[in-house]
Amino acid sequence: MLQTFSHIPMAWLAFAVLAAAGCAAFLAGRATAMKISASGSVMMNSQPNYHGYFAAMWTVLPAALILLAYSLFGSGLARSLLTQELPDGFAGMDGVQLSQYLDRVGEAAQLDRAVWASEPLFAAVTERFMTLQGGLKLATMLAAAVAGLAGLAFACRRLNASFRARTEVENGIEWALFACAAIAIATTAGIVLSLLFESIRFFTEIPVFDFLFGLHWNAQTEEDFGAIPLFFGTFIISLIAMCVAVPVGLYAAIYLSEYAGPKVRAWIKPMLEILAGIPTVVYGFFALLVVAPAVSAAAVWLNGLPVIPDEFFAASSTNALAAGLVMGVMIIPFVSSLSDDVINAVPQSLRDGAFAMGATRSETVKQVVMPAALPGVIAAVLLAVSRAIGETMIVVMAAGLRPQITLDPTAEITTITVQIVALLTGDSEFDSPKTLSAFALGFVLFALTLVFNLIALRVVQKYREKYD
């Protein structure tokens, strides 16, 4: 009988029941409050609706917490209960085999009985697992129901004329908002920790020093894990990108905020935002199909010139310059819109002051507006740098896969992000140094962007001119 419960789609059912229970509790709480207010001449502290919300809160939350706990730990609990029941050395399996066996049991439990009925032992274990799981589910549902009813009873007993339901509901809302913030932080922390642990596993096999300072990268054959060529590639491509994005983006922002009239501005700003909305994969194939061949052709032409030695430029079909240029274009709107905000925040009174001194517009921008906006502009540039370092799609498509240290912008080059993609796509075991090195690279990437973002934040906080 319990086995049938194991098939109940818990999440949807729970959601529907909780919603219904919440509504019912709201109505009950509100009705109670209305009765109190109708019966006596006393002023109610809170409106009946707040009493309703309070009752609903106390009904839904305890039950929801129990159900949440089940959805997080339920299947693991059922499995460990089953493991305890099985004798040691069950069917002559060691730990790993048993774990795989239980994985199969778990999968089979989701399926139709006919699939596994042919293996009597496996069928018996699976049925036992379903019984345990069903029992656990039933227990959870009962517990949730009891908790909900108890919560409702508790809430209803507290309702009276002087009860501060508004304050209680306000507290509840505060906690809910806090929970949302906590989820964001917890997720980030979880990702960072998993990166950290996998990186540590990697570094138990490959020394940190070899990884950070080694000059050769050959992870596919698991021979060399020296990441310097990747750092170098990331650096070169980001540098090219910033050489495009910073001047163009900054001057565009200056034009928009200081020179452009309202009509021009109304056109150009949305255009720049369209640029920001283009998916990076589109930039990627633009880089691969248009820019990279053009760079390569130009390099071939330059090689043909008499003053330049033969084969001076690598003229590779995927190259650093193409990826860097296109990435730069992608980052332009990022730099320009952040800088535009910062420049606009410079008070008009400073511009008036400079104009009244007889400064021209460019003198005003250069000597008064930009010094005032500089911290914000620096922060914008640093954020753009961290964006460039983390950018993946364009470099995957247009930069190439060959890890090498070269200053030739027409050569094939590779970056941290490209290598992570290359290492994790395709079939591979999850605990080989090859895949683990991706986590180490990810960790370095994370650390780099974190540092840039922190510096940007500090710069903004420390050097911000305070205008009222």
Next chain:
Amino acid sequence: MADTTTSTVALEETKAIDTKVDCRNINVFYGAKQAIFDVSMAIPSRSVTAFIGPSGCGKSTFLRCINRMNDTIESARVEGEVIIDGEDVNSAAVDPVLLRSRVGMVFQKPNPFPKTIYDNIAYGPRIHGLARSRDDLDEIVQNSLMRAGLWEEVKERLAEPGTGLSGGQQQRLCIARAIAVSPEVILMDEPCSALDPIATAKIEELIDELRERFCIVIVTHSMQQAARVSQRTAFFHLGKLVEVGDTEHIFTNPTDNRTQDYITGRFG
């Protein structure tokens, strides 16, 4: 109407006084809305002229006509002539950038540049090439600060940012900055409205000293201030110049009823 008569009065007076700035039939529009209606006025040199009137009466707008600061407002359009030393500042031949080095301005809120105290003062002389050497510049900076009565307070910290000074000091810094380029006219747009009474008193004292060398026009909300610092007063109402004359005359024996009502506090 009273307006036309005052205009004629003002024009007649022009001959009697040593005119520095002569404004003739000024109209200012913000988009379709007219802010100044046919104002004519002569502003004498080496004296302080105060513009008074209720908020939104156009006194600041009119002030900004004199150094063409209204050019920086997209929707503003100015008609009429502002003649300084025989030349109409609105004519195409006049470069507004050069005009503003002759007509300095001090704003309502102190607006020191995000630079050192020294560089704040040196800014104007630098962009207009007024100093031939470093020593020249030092001298200009010192003189300007002295004339603004700020030298003693800041001489030890010229390399510190101007934004670090107190509000009153910042405003005197702005005045020093304006006089550093040796303008002929200084416009002040409610220069004391963001300051406490002590700082205000200092600025007023300063204005009185500066009167010997410059033609000063000050917009103020405080009638006491107008009475204290100015020799001539112009009363604006709803974009029109109601009355202009000697300060003593305006405050003791105004010709127009609206002036009478305003200075006695019946409106505004």
